[in-house]
Amino acid sequence: MIGLYHPRARGRCRMTKKPDPFTVPFGSILCDWMTTARADDGPFVYRGSPEPFGDLSISPAAHVLHYGSAIFEGLKAHRQVDGSVAIFRLDSHVARMVTSASRLRLPEIDPSLLHQMIVDAVAANADEVPDPPGSLYIRPTLIGTGADIGAAAHPASSALLFVVNSPVGDYFKGGIRPLTLQLETSTPRTVPQFGMVKCGANYAMALGPTLDAMAGNEAIDQVLFATEGDITETGASNFFLADDERIVTRHLDESFLHGVTRDSVIQLARHFGYEVEERSIDPEELVDWSERGEAFLSGTAAGVAPVGTILYSGKTLTIGTGQPGPNTLRLRQALTDAQTGAAPDTFVWRTPVGSQ
Numbered sequence: 303m304i305g306l307y308h309p310r311a312r313g314r315c316r317m318t319k320k321p322d323p324f325t326v327p328f329g330s331i332l333c334d335w336m337t338t339a340r341a342d343d344g345p346f347v348y349r350g351s352p353e354p355f356g357d358l359s360i361s362p363a364a365h366v367l368h369y370g371s372a373i374f375e376g377l378k379a380h381r382q383v384d385g386s387v388a389i390f391r392l393d394s395h396v397a398r399m400v401t402s403a404s405r406l407r408l409p410e411i412d413p414s415l416l417h418q419m420i421v422d423a424v425a426a427n428a429d430e431v432p433d434p435p436g437s438l439y440i441r442p443t444l445i446g447t448g449a450d451i452g453a454a455a456h457p458a459s460s461a462l463l464f465v466v467n468s469p470v471g472d473y474f475k476g477g478i479r480p481l482t483l484q485l486e487t488s489t490p491r492t493v494p495q496f497g498m499v500k501c502g503a504n505y506a507m508a509l510g511p512t513l514d515a516m517a518g519n520e521a522i523d524q525v526l527f528a529t530e531g532d533i534t535e536t537g538a539s540n541f542f543l544a545d546d547e548r549i550v551t552r553h554l555d556e557s558f559l560h561g562v563t564r565d566s567v568i569q570l571a572r573h574f575g576y577e578v579e580e581r582s583i584d585p586e587e588l589v590d591w592s593e594r595g596e597a598f599l600s601g602t603a604a605g606v607a608p609v610g611t612i613l614y615s616g617k618t619l620t621i622g623t624g625q626p627g628p629n630t631l632r633l634r635q636a637l638t639d640a641q642t643g644a645a646p647d648t649f650v651w652r653t654p655v656g657s658q
C-alpha cells in the first residue's frame with residue numbers, strides 16, 4: 303500500500319541489501335524510497351516527503367487498466383567524481399513528461415512539483431547510487447486511477463503520479479561493444495501522431511514487431527524502425543550516423559521520441575565543431591555509409607552506444623570496421639564526462655542532489 307509515509311518510518315526503514323546491478327537485468331532492483339502525488343478532480347497534491355517503496359492500491363476499474371492512461375519518463379542520477387550525486391537533464395525530462403500527460407489528457411503536471419518529487423526520491427535513495435559506469439535510473443510514472451469502466455471516451459477523473467528509482471549497470475549486456483540492429487521497414491513502432499509521447503501503449507505496440515524481428519537471431523540487440531523509407535529510432539534509443547565532419551539524425555516531428563540524449567549529443571557535437579544534419583535517413587543510404595562512416599544509438603539507458611552491424615533485407619551491413627569508431631567514442635566520452643562531473647557543466651545539465 304502506498305500513502306503510509308510517516309516521518310518516523312524513515313528511521314525504521316534501513317536500506318535493504320541489494321545485488322550488484324551489473325549482475326542482474328537492467329531495472330530489476332528497486333530502491334527503498336519513492337515519492338507519490340495524487341490528483342482527484344484537481345491539481346496534484348504531494349505531501350512533500352518520500353515514503354517507503356511499496357505496492358500500489360488501485361481499483362480494478364481504474365482508467366489505466368482499461369484505457370491505457372499511462373505515461374512515464376526515464377532519466378538518471380550519476381555519482382559525481384567528487385562523490386556527490388547529480389541528476390542529468392532533469393528539466394528536459396520533466397518538460398517531456400508534462401507534454402506526454404497533456405497528449406493523453408491526464409491531469410496537468412506542475413513542472414516544479416514533479417522536479418521536487420524526483421529530487422526528493424533521489425535524495426532519499428542517494429546511498430544506493432552506484433559508482434560509474436553504474437547509475438541510478440529514475441522512473442517517474444503517471445497513471446489514470448479514476449474508477450469508471452465506462453470512461454473510454456473520457457479522461458481519467460483522478461490520477462497517481464509516482465517516482466521510483468533503480469540502481470543500474472549496463473543496459474546492453476557486456477558493456478561497450480558494437481551492437482547489431484535489425485532494420486524493420488514494414489511495421490511501424492507506433493502510430494505517427496503518438497511517437498513523440500512516452501506512453502506505455504507505444505511500448506506495448508512495439509513489442510510484437512520487435513520480438514518477431516528478433517526471432518531466430520540471438521545476435522540482434524535492437525530493432526531499428528524505418529517505416530515509409532525513413533529511419534527513426536529503436537524501441538529504446540535514437541539513431542545517428544557519424545564521420546569526422548558531421549553527425550546525421552532524423553529531424554524532429556511527432557512520429558518518434560525526441561530523445562533528451564539525442565539533444566545532448568547534438569549540443570556536444572556542435573560544441574566540438576561537427577556539422578549537425580537533422581534530416582530523413584533512407585535505409586539505402588546505410589550501404590554507402592557503412593563503407594566510410596560510423597553509426598550509434600543514443601538514449602538515457604545506454605548513453606552513446608556504437609552500432610557495428612545492421613541487418614537489412616537479408617544483407618549484413620558491417621558499419622566501418624564493425625568496431626566502435628573514434629567519433630562515436632569521442633561523443634560517448636563527452637556525454638559520460640558531462641553526466642559524472644568529469645567535465646565542467648557547460649550546458650547547465652546537472653542538478654546536484656543532497657542526501658537526506
Ligand SMILES: Cc1ncc(COP(=O)(O)O)c(C=O)c1O
Nearest residue numbers: 537538539559561562563601602
Ligand atoms: C522509443 C525511444 N526512443 C528514444 C529514446 C531515447 O530517449 P532519451 O534519450 O530521452 O532517453 C527512448 C528512451 O527512453 C525510447 O524509449
